[in-house]
Amino acid sequence: MGVIEAFRAAFGADPQTVWRAPGRVNLIGEHTDYNDGFVLPFAVPWGVTAAVSARSDGLVRVLSEQAGDEPVTLERLDDAKGWARYPVGVLAVLGDRVGGGADIALTGDVPQGAGLSSSAALEVAVATALNELYHLDMTPMELALASQKAENNFVGMPCGIMDQAASALSKEGHALFLDCRSLGFRHVPLDLASRGLQILIIDTRAHHELADGEYAKRRAECESAARTLGVASLRDVEDLAAALGRLTGDERKRTMHVVTENHRVEAVIGLLRAGAVPEIGALLNASHLSLRDQFEVTVPELDVAVESAVRGGARGARMTGGGFGGSVIALVADDRVDQVKASVSAAYAERGWTEPRFLPAVAAAGAHRVGF
Structure with a gap:
């Protein structure tokens, strides 16, 4: 119906x-x-x-x-x-x-x-x-x-x-x-097809629930770090090294991610405008590592999906969304899609995890x- x-x-x-x-x-x-x-x-x-x-x-x-x-x-x-x-x-x-x-x-x-x-x-x-x-x-x-x-x-x-x-x-x-x-x-x-590329969504099928407090905790840490630094928000941090010298623990790590992630967004836009679409893969990889190590919002299913996608031939991959589960996106050449899927599926099977779901992402x- x-x-x-x-x-x-x-x-x-x-x-x-x-x-x-x-x-x-x-x-x-x-x-x-x-x-x-x-x-x-x-x-x-x-x-x-x-x-x-x-x-x-x-x-x-x-x-x-x-x-x-x-x-x-x-x-x-x-x-x-x-x-x-x-x-x-x-x-x-x-x-x-x-x-x-x-x-x-x-x-x-x-x-x-x-x-x-x-x-x-x-x-x-x-x-x-x-x-x-x-x-x-x-x-x-x-x-x-x-x-x-x-x-x-x-x-x-x-x-x-x-x-x-x-x-x-x-x-x-x-x-x-x-x-x-x-x-x-x-x-x-976002013209991927003319360059023989596509964005592949890898649904890890891992639990994804942002309203359980972890998302709110990250936001509170960012706001606290901004207060310590005397700025309206972490977007306003200009001297990252100096800012990190004034912060400790989780607030230091959260600040490092946010500031560098903003730079990565601008870099991706520059590459897209220049037609250097395959080169954004390295920035996707860097974003995921920052989300894993600095913002600490990944889970093993996300990390394994990223690692096995890149190992299978993806130009780059990262978790997408708030984290703690959900999906990974991978930038993949059309002739490597089956290879990437097989690599991720094998890594999941090896660990006894539920088979991931693969979806082609088209900008709608x-x-x-x-x-x-």
């Missing part, structure tokens, strides 16, 4: 609008967004579709095809639990502007637990639909910020703006270069209306 049919079955009428928003892969720029830094994500072909109608009685009814057939009915938004917190959080953030309520049916095909930001896709799909229905005239960036606020305040996940911005703003065939302080952005052509369009 499709989402429109599910909406009809649950609510007895056609939806007034349908919007789809994608998940994302982050090419480079990890854990820099909440440090006012630079990121370079792109949207993926998988996403969340929201069929929505406005209501006049303040009631909210939400249905997810993946969660079950029975809609959740809420008279108070604060009563939302589980997956319903994400769409309802968007309604809560938009507040009186959507005070009439809504009927919402959701379906998604973002691989769950793979670190491809299904939560941001869900939030942005709902936000864009409500923007149309209630004539809010919000820009895509404003909708991304509202979606981020929903996840921060209603779900309790202190994420930065990257995921929601990528879902709302991405352009097909391009990566999104975003300055997370100014919110300035531009679309950077951001949130858009779906005709029906």
